[in-house]
Amino acid sequence: MKDLPGTPGTLSGLLLRLGQCLFAAASMGVMVTASGFSNYTAFCYLMASMGLQMLWSMGLAGLDAYALRIKRDLQNPVLVSLFVVGDWVTATLSLAAACSSAGITVLYDKDLGFCKTQHMPCERYSISIALAFMTWFLIDISSLIMLWVLALSST
């Protein structure tokens, strides 16, 4: 199982976790600079979800770095089950947050045309949402790998 890229306690796993932290932090950073975001429930939810994602990925990145340093194998079924559940929950929350925010941005941009007429910072909203989708993509890869590792370790 050690050969599979992205598994816990490997360098590729660590890089995947750091990528998730980076994109989640960037998404939050861009959203904070967009004025009036706090008036919208979906954008606040995106911030909360990216914050949770960042904490979760940072924790697992720390664990990966520690396992790499002391050359310890993290792939026992109980630990992997915990990673599967956590990854699945945070991946679902990240996708839900990105999509609900994207729904509102498309509504304002295409359906109502408010981005031009009301001078809303739609570009910043879009960049933040794109970064959230990147975060989701990386956490989804982690989540699929974890489920795969758990299935293999259960045999």
Place this chain on the structure above:
Amino acid sequence: MKDLPGTPGTLSGLLLRLGQCLFAAASMGVMVTASGFSNYTAFCYLMASMGLQMLWSMGLAGLDAYALRIKRDLQNPVLVSLFVVGDWVTATLSLAAACSSAGITVLYDKDLGFCKTQHMPCERYSISIALAFMTWFLIDISSLIMLWVLALSST
């Protein structure tokens, strides 16, 4: 692998697929009766996504029923890989559609208060979205089971 509930070619798998069809059809049915839904990109996307989900689940339900009737085993790795990819894509699209529509409904209901003042059919939107979330939940279960079966069959 035949013992795992929800795997292709089993009665529980067939029931899961029929449930997905039913909830997707109900979600589309309720949305169609809500006036003005076609003015919103997200609601149109929800209709398209639920339509795709219904077709996919109906196809697989037919295949499950056929396999049950002729007592054929559907669990070869190539077929299961196809199911994994299809389930994963449709599950992601369903969640994305449900969340983007939910984002707009929350915006109109909580943030702007349009549901009361503008007499929008927010209740119907909400019921349709809730049914879409149920569809996603069932397809997500299928998708996780398929990935599990694929991982087991690869060993």
